[in-house]
Structures are given as C-alpha cells and as structure tokens.
Amino acid sequence: MAQGRRRAMPSREQLRIWRDYIETTELLRTRLEGRLQSESSLSSADYRVLLALSEADRTTLRSSALAERVGWQRSRLSHHLARMEKRDLIRRTPCLDDVHGVDVHLTDLGAESFRRGSVPHLRSVHELFVDALTPEQLAGLDAAVTALREHLDPEDTGLSRRRDTGRNS
Amino acid sequence: MAQGRRRAMPSREQLRIWRDYIETTELLRTRLEGRLQSESSLSSADYRVLLALSEADRTTLRSSALAERVGWQRSRLSHHLARMEKRDLIRRTPCLDDVHGVDVHLTDLGAESFRRGSVPHLRSVHELFVDALTPEQLAGLDAAVTALREHLDPEDTGLSRRRDTGRNS
DNA sequence: CTCCGGGGATTGACACGTCAACTCTGCACG
DNA sequence: CGTGCAGAGTTGACGTGTCAATCCCCGGAG
Numbered sequence: 458m459a460q461g462r463r464r465a466m467p468s469r470e471q472l473r474i475w476r477d478y479i480e481t482t483e484l485l486r487t488r489l490e491g492r493l494q495s496e497s498s499l500s501s502a503d504y505r506v507l508l509a510l511s512e513a514d515r516t517t518l519r520s521s522a523l524a525e526r527v528g529w530q531r532s533r534l535s536h537h538l539a540r541m542e543k544r545d546l547i548r549r550t551p552c553l554d555d556v557h558g559v560d561v562h563l564t565d566l567g568a569e570s571f572r573r574g575s576v577p578h579l580r581s582v583h584e585l586f587v588d589a590l591t592p593e594q595l596a597g598l599d600a601a602v603t604a605l606r607e608h609l610d611p612e613d614t615g616l617s618r619r620r621d622t623g624r625n626s
Numbered sequence: 627m628a629q630g631r632r633r634a635m636p637s638r639e640q641l642r643i644w645r646d647y648i649e650t651t652e653l654l655r656t657r658l659e660g661r662l663q664s665e666s667s668l669s670s671a672d673y674r675v676l677l678a679l680s681e682a683d684r685t686t687l688r689s690s691a692l693a694e695r696v697g698w699q700r701s702r703l704s705h706h707l708a709r710m711e712k713r714d715l716i717r718r719t720p721c722l723d724d725v726h727g728v729d730v731h732l733t734d735l736g737a738e739s740f741r742r743g744s745v746p747h748l749r750s751v752h753e754l755f756v757d758a759l760t761p762e763q764l765a766g767l768d769a770a771v772t773a774l775r776e777h778l779d780p781e782d783t784g785l786s787r788r789r790d791t792g793r794n795s
Numbered sequence: 796c797t798c799c800g801g802g803g804a805t806t807g808a809c810a811c812g813t814c815a816a817c818t819c820t821g822c823a824c825g
Numbered sequence: 826c827g828t829g830c831a832g833a834g835t836t837g838a839c840g841t842g843t844c845a846a847t848c849c850c851c852g853g854a855g
Contacts (some may be wrong), residue, residue: 466745467752474768475755481775482651488778502811521833533812535835540810556820557833576635583636586644589777590770597766599643601759606650608758609657671841690803702842704805709840725850726803 485585492581497574502537503546504578507563507571510547516563519552523561546570654754661750666743671706672715673747676732676740679716685732688721692730715739 467475490501499507509526510516518526524534538561541547546567552558563571590598636644659670668676678695679685687695693703707730710716715736721727732740759767 464749465752465756466748467756471756471764472748472751474764474771475751477775478767478771479651479655481771481778482648484778485774486648500810519833530813531834532814532836536812539835552833555833559834579635579641580633582641582644583634585778586647586774587634587636587640589774591773594766594770594773595640595643597763598647598770601763601767601770602643602647602650604760604763605654605755605758606646609650609653609754669840688803699843700804701806701844705840705842708805724803728804 488585489578489581493574493578496577497570499570499574503541504571504574506537506541507546507567508575510561510563511568511571513563516568517560519555520549520559520561541567657754658747658750662743662747665746666739668739668743672710673740673743675706675710676715676736676743679730679732680737680740682732685737686729688724689718689728689730710736 493499493501493504505527506523509523510518513522520534520538521531524531527534529537538547538549542549545564548562548564550560550562552560587595655670662668662670662673674696675692678692679687682691689703689707690700693700696703698706707716707718711718714733717731717733718728719731721729756764
C-alpha cells in the first residue's frame with residue numbers, strides 16, 4: 458500500500474464500514490442475548506459458565522479452571538459466580554485437595570436451565586447469523602475476522618483469546 | 627438453502643466462525659475503547675455524544691434529538707448525560723421554546739476533550755481495523771455485515787438502527 | 796374548573812464489568 | 826524459627842446499561 462510513514466486516517470467509506478460493522482454486531486449480540494434471556498432467563502455470561510460446568514467432570518470445576526475456560530478475569534468470575542449462586546444455578550464449596558481454591562458445582566437447577574436454554578440458543582445463532590449469510594459471505598466474514606484477530610493478537614495483553622479446544626458457542 | 631422446514635442448528639464450523647466473530651469483535655472494541663480512554667479520558671459513549679453535539683448548530687441539541695442521533699433509549703441518555711454533566715463535559719438547561727425538553731450544550735471542556743480525542747481515535751480505527759484488512763477482506767466484511775443487517779432489520783424493534791427517513795432498508 | 800391522557804425527561808433498583816486493594820495460607824529462604 | 830512473598834479468591838467503589846415507575850406540565854374533554 459502506498460501509505461507513507463505518516464499515520465493514516467480512515468476514508469469516509471472505511472469509516473462507514475467500520476460503523477456498520479460495529480453497530481450491526483452489537484445489534485446482533487443484543488438480539489441473541491434477548492432471546493436467550495426470554496427463553497431461559499439466562500444471560501450469555503450465565504450460559505458460558507453453565508456450558509463449561511456441564512462439560513466438566515462431575516459438573517464441577519475449580520474456580521481457576523473455570524476462569525481459564527471462559528477467559529475471564531478472576532474478579533469478574535467471582536462477582537458473576539456470586540450472582541449465580543444467589544440464583545441457585547451453581548454452588549461453591551472449599552476445595553478439598555487444595556486449601557486455596559474453590560470448587561464450583563452445577564446445581565440441578567443450573568443443569569436444568571442450561572438444558573432448556575441450549576437448543577433454542579443454538580437455533581437462534583442459526584437463524585440470526587448463519588441464515589443471514591450465503592456460504593461466500595460466511596467465508597468472507599471468516600477471512601476478515603481471522604485477519605483482524607491476527608492483526609490484534611501480537612498486541613494481545615488484555616482479553617480472553619482462549620486456546621480453542623473444541624466445543625460449543 | 628437445502629435446509630428442510632425443520633429449524634436447523636449451526637454446524638461445528640459455523641459455530642467456530644460465530645465464536646471467532648463475536649470474540650474478535652469484542653476484543654477489537656475494547657482495544658479501541660482502551661486507547662480512546664487513555665488518550666482522552668473519554669469512553670466511546672462519551673465520544674458519540676460529544677461528536678453529535680460538536681456537529682450540532684451552536685453545539686446544542688434537544689435531549690430528544692440527541693437520543694435520536696446516537697440511537698439510545700432516553701433513560702440511558704439521561705443517565706449518561708448526568709455523568710457527563712458531573713464531569714463538566716456538557717451542561718443541561720431547560721429548553722426555552724418547549725416547556726418539556728432540555729437543551730444539552732457542549733461545554734468548553736467537552737469541546738476540548740473531543741478535539742483532543744478525535745484524531746487519535748480515527749487513527750486507531752485505521753491502525754486496528756483498516757490496516758488489518760486487505761481491500762478484498764474489507765469488501766467481504768462489508769458484504770457480510772450488510773447481509774446481517776438486512777436480515778436483522780425486519781425484526782427490528784429494539785435498538786438503534788436509524789429509521790432511514792426516505793427509503794427503506 | 797377539574798380531571799385525564801400523553802409526551803419528555805428523570806429516577807431507582809438492579810445486573811454487569813473493571814480496577815485496585817485486600818484476605819488467607821503455604822512455602823522458601825535467611 | 827520468622828519474614829515475606831506468591832497464588833487463589835473476594836471485596837468495594839465506581840461507571841455503565843436496562844427496565845419499570847414516576848414526575849411534570851401541557852392541552853382537551855366534561
């Protein structure tokens with residue numbers, strides 16, 4: 458590209474795409490969130506936690522392991538678990554084999570909520586996201602997102618970016 | 627698409643793209659936000675408000691007009707304006723020609739903050755977004771986002787999405 | 796004149812995240 | 826022995842957003 462050393466500004470058109478991108482993504486996110494909420498009274502944060510616990514051995518994880526999986530700050534997890542515990546979706550118990558450390562268990566209510574929410578949620582992803590795009594558009598999006606991610610990663614200090622190992626949304 | 631009438635679930639690959647898309651976008655958003663914050667002590671919400679006011683006649687807008695422009699719920703705007711007023715970025719005065727209604731003015735500090743934040747912010751958009759993508763990737767992203775937006779719009783009840791006064795879609 | 800409805804804006808309760816400070820306990824080192 | 830630091834979690838203060846209730850003042854019936 459012919460940009461000199463001077464740090465460049467986005468063109469009008471680039472800015473338009475940027476805004477559309479951000480706003481549309483935001484809208485999509487809140488739509489999904491709303492559906493999940495009304496179908497199962499779960500936020501997407503709740504969902505992530507319940508998903509991780511559902512897949513865990515004996516539906517229990519060490520708090521730190523859970524933080525790993527969902528890619529959150531410990532503090533955020535702690536706050537969120539406190540709220541979820543109040544709603545009886547999970548329970549925390551001191552961890553036996555490690556004096557520090559807390560075991561987070563899925564409760565029956567938590568398991569049930571997750572079960573009820575899961576399928577509709579995945580269907581919503583299909584309806585609102587997959588259905589909207591042709592295969593070419595999906596591939597194009599993937600390519601762009603991958604490029605963005607790679608551009609971002611070197612500078613990566615902050616957020617999630619989990620070493621992906623499998624599963625669900 | 628060859629999906630039958632049954633409501634479909636996303637495939638593993640589609641889900642992977644979905645997750646990457648959402649997470650990367652989120653990461654990008656917080657990166658930008660962080661830069662804006664450190665460069666000018668403004669959140670992107672602040673920025674939007676200040677931008678709208680900067681462009682307004684006499685750097686003043688009726689609260690309702692402002693809500694229109696930034697696409698927020700009145701309640702959200704009210705809360706945010708209260709916080710911004712506390713920081714002396716804007717000021718609210720009762721509106722003369724309409725007994726209901728409040729005029730929101732840009733203060734000198736607000737104008738100054740916006741001026742200081744604006745150029746670096748646009749540069750950040752260029753660096754973190756535009757620079758990451760080839761022209762083809764940018765076009766691909768635009769196409770996908772446009773498709774998503776169009777898919778979403780019919781169902782539009784909730785958020786922003788400007789009611790484009792003339793034409794539809 | 797009084798009562799009512801409705802638009803504009805504010806408020807309060809609450810959920811969520813972030814940052815920084817703090818607790819608690821085990822272990823290494825002098 | 827201490828002293829103290831490091832790891833696991835928690836807590837508090839605060840900014841932000843949502844929803845629902847409320848306030849305020851208008852203008853039009855009765």
